[in-house]
Amino acid sequence: MRVVCTAVPGSGLFLPTVPLAWAFRAAGHEVLLLNNGDGARAAAGAGLPVVDPLPDRDLWAEFMAAVAGMLKGGGRQPDRGGFGWFGEQMIDGMLPVARAFRPDVVVSTLEQGAGRLIAGALGVPLVEQGIRLGWAGLDEHAVGARQDIADYLELTRERLGLPDAPVIPMATVDVRPPSMGGVATDTQFLMRYVAYNESRVIPGWVTLPPTRPRVCVTIGSVLPALGGIGALRGMLASLSTMDVEILLAAGDIDLSELGELPSNVRPLGWMPLNALMPTCAAIVHHGGSATVMTPLAYGVPQVALPKFADQPLNAGAMAKRGVGVTVNEPEEVGAALAQVLDDPSFAKAAAEVRDEMAEQPSPAAVVARIQQLAG
Known part of the structure; x- marks a missing residue:
């Protein structure tokens, strides 16, 4: 054929x-x-x-x-x-x-x-x-x-x-x-x-179990191109006081605009999300369809800050299923992440969806x- x-x-x-x-x-x-x-x-x-x-x-x-x-x-x-x-x-x-x-x-x-x-x-x-x-x-x-x-x-x-x-x-x-x-x-x-986010050589430490909860943060490729760097700055500020390890999957974003990054943030540049999910306890993102689907496939709870296009629809479906929380402002991300990490119902729902997708x-x-x- x-x-x-x-x-x-x-x-x-x-x-x-x-x-x-x-x-x-x-x-x-x-x-x-x-x-x-x-x-x-x-x-x-x-x-x-x-x-x-x-x-x-x-x-x-x-x-x-x-x-x-x-x-x-x-x-x-x-x-x-x-x-x-x-x-x-x-x-x-x-x-x-x-x-x-x-x-x-x-x-x-x-x-x-x-x-x-x-x-x-x-x-x-x-x-x-x-x-x-x-x-x-x-x-x-x-x-x-x-x-x-x-x-x-x-x-x-x-x-x-x-x-x-x-x-x-x-x-x-x-x-x-x-x-x-x-x-x-x-x-x-x-x-x-089946998640595919292009291929890169992955640092070995990414595959190892973290010593504290590891959280991926990304805002995709469209939002930065439309001037969304301020949302990322607000997200990181909201997460800076939490006892978590932040993996910032920032793609080609010029991080110098953010100033000095919080001490719990590890910038990764461009990194496939499917490589990060196995060791992450949660992900914070913008609600893009592929960005929602990838953690679903790995049973990872989510926090979404949707802005436009189909992002609110994706984030709403994720929240309705109980695998995560949707917020309206970057300053709300920290409290939402704490909720997702502390309440085991989110991890349970995420694992159910992961197993469902595998079938x-x-x-x-x-x-x-x-x-x-x-x-």
Whole structure:
């Protein structure tokens, strides 16, 4: 079987797709990823065949600059916005490559509407890979978002003379645990969430048991790009007096803006969350979907400070299940973390969800179902 996989190039919207792509390859199928910028480079770093349809542009950087401009009330703003923009920009370069590859199936995330156009043009099944905790399949939000992207791309479809294609994919992959919304049907395949956050050489001490509770703190990649460094400063100040070891997974953030770090903080730069979770007692984060799902897979309680996009939805689902606490202000993080560490019900609920996720079908099992679907 030949499989084209595609997603939006933002790290949180692409990296969760890597385990399924590798499951296809491990099963002996031919796989080609179509992505741009950091998404394409991350795919190559994961050892996957990838083509960048726009090698001279970085669409995610352009998108984030436009969003930052809108939030600041100035700067260049796009004529049209939303995730449909990525498909609009990428489809001209993607389509000839996909035609030459001759896939039997297209696997795309909801956000990358070009996947639907490619599947329609080539007359092959479209499987939508769910990557979020907030929605999948025929959930109301997913149906609305899918239709919005299809409407956005209608002008592009007409310009290219492509046949109309169903907005609802032939099948969807749902990584949510059933107790947090996951649904299994004949056309919606539950799949175990396998955390992938790129690879780095991990310091040996990270794998060793800590002498006091170890807590990971991260605010992802989007919030810092939009000026969210102040939230991180407030978080660390709130945690500075606690008897815990803080692992600051700060990515490429310039920490000099924070001044002198509290004595209980160990900055790590960019470090895969899945490497940190086995020895962490809790995690404090911004509520990004992949950032919520990764500690769920390891049974780690959470504190979330959501700000925008799907973050409040992810954090709300986490709190409703009892695996953590959601707060509104950075100054509230310390008290919330103390609550999560002191009340064993949070660790119990987190362990229940971890075990539930471990029972879900593996990516390899989902590959077999997609192969059957594609004939």
